[in-house]
Amino acid sequence: MEYTFLGNTGEKISRIGLGAWQFSESWGLTEYEAAKRVIQEAHAQGINLIDTAEVYGRGMSEEFVGRALMELGLRDSFLVASKIPGDFLAEHDVYKAVERSLKRLQVEEIDLMQVHWPPCWHNIPTCEYMRALEKLVHMGKLRYIGLSNFPPVLIDEARYCLSTEDVVSIQVRYNLAERDAEKEILPYAEREGLTLLAWSPLAKGALTGKYTPDNLPRFQDVRSGEAVFHPENFAQVYKLVEVLAEVGSKYGKSPSQVALNWLVSSSPVVVPIPGAKSEEQVRSNAGGAGWRMSYEDWLRIEEASSRVRITRVLW
Numbered sequence: 397m398e399y400t401f402l403g404n405t406g407e408k409i410s411r412i413g414l415g416a417w418q419f420s421e422s423w424g425l426t427e428y429e430a431a432k433r434v435i436q437e438a439h440a441q442g443i444n445l446i447d448t449a450e451v452y453g454r455g456m457s458e459e460f461v462g463r464a465l466m467e468l469g470l471r472d473s474f475l476v477a478s479k480i481p482g483d484f485l486a487e488h489d490v491y492k493a494v495e496r497s498l499k500r501l502q503v504e505e506i507d508l509m510q511v512h513w514p515p516c517w518h519n520i521p522t523c524e525y526m527r528a529l530e531k532l533v534h535m536g537k538l539r540y541i542g543l544s545n546f547p548p549v550l551i552d553e554a555r556y557c558l559s560t561e562d563v564v565s566i567q568v569r570y571n572l573a574e575r576d577a578e579k580e581i582l583p584y585a586e587r588e589g590l591t592l593l594a595w596s597p598l599a600k601g602a603l604t605g606k607y608t609p610d611n612l613p614r615f616q617d618v619r620s621g622e623a624v625f626h627p628e629n630f631a632q633v634y635k636l637v638e639v640l641a642e643v644g645s646k647y648g649k650s651p652s653q654v655a656l657n658w659l660v661s662s663s664p665v666v667v668p669i670p671g672a673k674s675e676e677q678v679r680s681n682a683g684g685a686g687w688r689m690s691y692e693d694w695l696r697i698e699e700a701s702s703r704v705r706i707t708r709v710l711w
């Protein structure tokens with residue numbers, strides 16, 4: 397495993413993290429012991445960053461993560477990142493939500509608390525929730541503050557609200573089929589020294605090579621409405637997957653590992669957080685770091701990826 401640092405904090409984090417949304421009905425991994433095995437294997441592979449959120453399984457993911465780290469004696473081996481939803485950002489709700497996360501995670505202090513998305517519906521001023529989060533850092537309940545799904549203009553505003561702390565990370569959708577993050581967010585993160593936590597780095601499984609245009613599973617899970625799996629889009633994505641498979645065959649790597657490696661090697665601040673439903677998947681995903689493809693292969697993927705244009709206007 398390769399390591400980097402979380403923003404400018406000096407905290408050592410693995411270049412590939414573990415996404416824990418999978419521990420929820422949304423993705424179907426609802427058996428605690430199975431989740432515990434995934435976390436144990438992540439540790440064995442050198443992964444030390446785990447990403448959860450209050451909304452994942454309405455607390456189930458946080459509970460599983462907290463319980464597993466406690467039972468496995470791994471609490472100090474992981475940097476645990478959680479998220480407070482954009483709906484809970486009134487000051488009193490921030491305090492209440494963090495109190496509940498602390499209980500579910502069974503910790504005195506949460507390593508990284510991210511604002512999951514900006515408050516869209518409730519007209520809460522940015523400084524109200526950012527100041528509340530900063531207060532929680534002062535009180536020893538949170539260590540670091542991050543943002544998720546914020547555009548640069550709002551990240552600037554959020555940082556302006558803080559006095560003694562700074563935002564250390566930004567989490568956004570970023571994968572080889574969906575590269576909009578490169579337009580504004582990635583340059584911002586690189587310039588400002590923020591870690592960019594890439595969510596859906598495997599395009600929810602579309603880049604793994606196990607789905608084909610003729611074998612698009614009828615997802616009963618969260619993916620049923622995902623644009624990337626719409627036949628119109630997936631036909632393009634699959635051409636990219638074929639290139640990933642060809643490049644991977646040179647290095648003995650799977651398409652998923654090549655897809656993750658491309659993200660890791662393209663920017664020093666990008667840390668993909670692929671979700672895993674089994675020990676095999678987490679083991680495979682850890683193999684997305686620790687090696688480099690040739691420039692020629694990187695460029696081949698860059699070109700194939702640039703040809704993909706996902707449309708979300710589907711009805």
Ligand SMILES: NC(=O)c1ccc[n+]([C@@H]2O[C@H](COP(=O)([O-])OP(=O)(O)OC[C@H]3O[C@@H](n4cnc5c(N)ncnc54)[C@H](OP(=O)(O)O)[C@@H]3O)[C@@H](O)[C@H]2O)c1
Nearest residue numbers: 415416417447595596597598599600601604670671677680
């Ligand atoms: N901040 C946000 O708003 C936000 C939004 C979404 C996600 N996230 C975070 O990002 C994490 C990852 O994103 P994601 O869950 O959307 O998608 P993802 O990581 O792109 O894809 C995960 C899915 O791909 C399949 N998979 C994973 N590893 C594989 C492997 N090695 N081989 C074959 N298949 C594999 C699994 O599903 P199947 O086996 O069923 O195909 C898995 O559930 C989440 O867990 C969450 O922590 C954050």
